[in-house]
Amino acid sequence: MKKERTIDVIKKERKVPEEVRENLKKFNRIKKKILEALQEGPRTVPEIASAVGLSTPDTLWYLMTLLKYGEVKTGEPDEMEEYFTYQLAKKK
Amino acid sequence: MNTMNKGSYDALVIGGGIAGEEAALNLANMGYRVLMVEKDYSIGGKMIHLSKVFPTLDCAACITTPKVSEVARHPNISLYTYSEVKEVKKTGERDFHVKVVRKPRYVIEELCTGCEECERVCPVVVNDQYQWDLVGRKAVFIPFSIANPRVAAIDIDHCVLCGLCEKVCPAGAIDFTQKAVEETLTVRTVIVATGYRLFDPLRIPRYGFGRFPNVITSMQMERQLAPTRPYNTVLRPGDGKVPDNIAYVLCTGSRDHTVGNPICSQVCCMYSIKQAQLIMGALPMADVTIYYLHIRAFGKGFCEFYQQAKGMGVEFVKGKIARITEKENGNLILRYEDIESGKVREAEHDLVILSVGVLSNDEITSVFRGDTLETDEYRFIRQKEELSSPALTSIRGVFVAGAASGPMDIPDSIMSAGAASSEAAAYLTGDRK
Known part of the structure; x- marks a missing residue:
């Protein structure tokens, strides 16, 4: 069994590329905005996109990633049954 | 890179898709010792990602996962995932020298239980290649739910080296000190089952x-x-x-x-x-x-x-x-x-x-030394006797299975793998000219 943390070993050998750090910051920023937008209740992708200020394809990608990791869940379809709504998975 | 001598096998099967699995299982069930080398994190090839199969609408995963599990558990099959064959050199009949590189997944396969604790805490998301970029995945991830081995891997190029995965792993399976290892082996026959590209x-x-x-x-x-x-x-x-x-x-x-x-x-x-x-x-x-x-x-x-x-x-x-x-x-x-x-x-x-x-997936031809593994005009592996013995290639003792030889559907790939494994078995016994 290993005893010391191996992360400290690789940190001496490898540098994290700038774009990887930026990607993390971007995700955290967008995640926060999406979750904030959903605090007001269930919303569709176009509604979330305009609240967050992101394109609809990017919104869908981030939203589905949040769905996959249990932050968001699918709600009812909208009136026209064109779009599903999404809501926070965890109650505040 | 460290080089290790890892002994010998009867057959090397390159590629862990449906054709490679079928060929490996046939040979292993005949008592031959098989090494399967798969470049991806999991075996299962393209088929394991399909919804259903035509024309029966059977569930693709339900058909392929029993074979996948059998390969992974078979006592006569050794499985190297996330590994690449770098060199195959024929030095005589039933004598091939092979170099394989086992790339680091930064997770100790034997210890990982696939619990996903690491995945939950990893802060990074990037495109999930197993969902064809429709959604994100983490930098440490179980490739997909029915992956085999169902073991996490760290995508080091997108890792921010925060160390959270190592901190939470209950099995102590995260190991950032892993390095690529080159292994040299000898095998007696080779089956090329490298499939196709879309x-x-x-x-x-x-x-x-x-x-x-x-x-x-x-x-x-x-x-x-x-x-x-x-x-x-x-x-x-x-x-x-x-x-x-x-x-x-x-x-x-x-x-x-x-x-x-x-x-x-x-x-x-x-x-x-x-x-x-x-x-x-x-x-x-x-x-x-x-x-x-x-x-x-x-x-x-x-x-x-x-x-x-x-x-x-x-x-x-x-x-x-x-x-x-x-x-x-x-x-x-x-x-x-x-x-x-x-x-x-x-x-x-x-x-x-x-x-x-x-499209053809002809990268494998570049690893053959000495003899050339020939391709046809569309860069698929050339079948030396396409009509009478479709599994034969330009190198005696090297056989082709599945879509590596040309586009084909799943049942045809399985039949082709049956042919390749029969030819390989005959070659191993020394009866074939």
Whole structure:
């Protein structure tokens, strides 16, 4: 069994590329905005996109990633049954 | 890189898709010791990612996972995933010297239980290649739910080195000190089961893939129809709308001289017809139109399957798509030559699926030293005696299984693997000339 943390070993050998750090910051920023937008209740992708200020394809990608990791869940379809709504998975 | 001598095997099977699995199992069941080398994190090939198979609509994963598990557990099969064959040199009959590089996944396979604790705490998200980029995954991740081995891996290129995964792993399986290791081995025969690549539709800019988010590939739709689908339902990626007027563009990148691939993929007619039927099941109100050049329904039960789709209401239009343009609402205008009437027409759809073709995957030929593993004019592995002994290659003792020799569907790949393993067994016993 290993005893010391191996992360400290690789940190001496490898540098994290700038774009990887930026990607993390971007995700955290967008995640926060999406979750904030959903605090007001269930919303569709176009509604979330305009609240967050992101394109609809990017919104869908981030939203589905949040769905996959249990932050968001699918709600009812909208009136026209064109779009599903999404809501926070965890109650505040 | 450290080099280790890891002994000998009767057979090396390169590639852990359906053909490689079948060939490895046949040889292992005959008592031969087999080493399977797979470059991906999991075996299962393309098939394990499919929703259902044609023309029976059986669940693809349900058919393939028993074979996958059998390979992983067979006492006569050693399995190297995330590893690449770097060199194969024939030094005599039934004597091949092989170099394999085992790349680091930064997770100790024997310790990882697949609990996903690491995945939950990892802060990074990037495109999930196993969902064809429709959704994100973490930098430490179980490749997909039915992966085998079901072991996490760290995508070190996207890792921020925060160390959270190592901190939470209850099994102590994270190991950032792993390095690539080269192993040298000897084997007595080789089966090449390296499969195929899918055509990249970015190469046909007039179809708008990559620019118009509602133009997707057939593999992306396959994922949307699978039980482990990225959206939990069928949605268009442009805005999450439930599509109700879907078009298929057959022969995208196949039977097309302009992209250098004049051959038929053998599968795009039938998988599109299959998907059309599945869509009608998932979205009963949706219209599905298939734009085709010819419907090639040549196999057992294929024509009936085609008729069944027509009976369900799938519309078939004999037409060649000239170009696709996007409207402001994300819908797409398909401009096409209606071959029946000889007129140029336009049609609007809200989601377009490009039924991409099959290309050779010829990288493996570069690892052969001394003897050349020859390819045919389309860069598939050349079958030395295509009609009488289709598994033979240009090197005696090296056999080809599955789509490495040319486009073929799943049952044909399995039969081809049966032929390759029989030939290999005969070669191993020394009876074959």
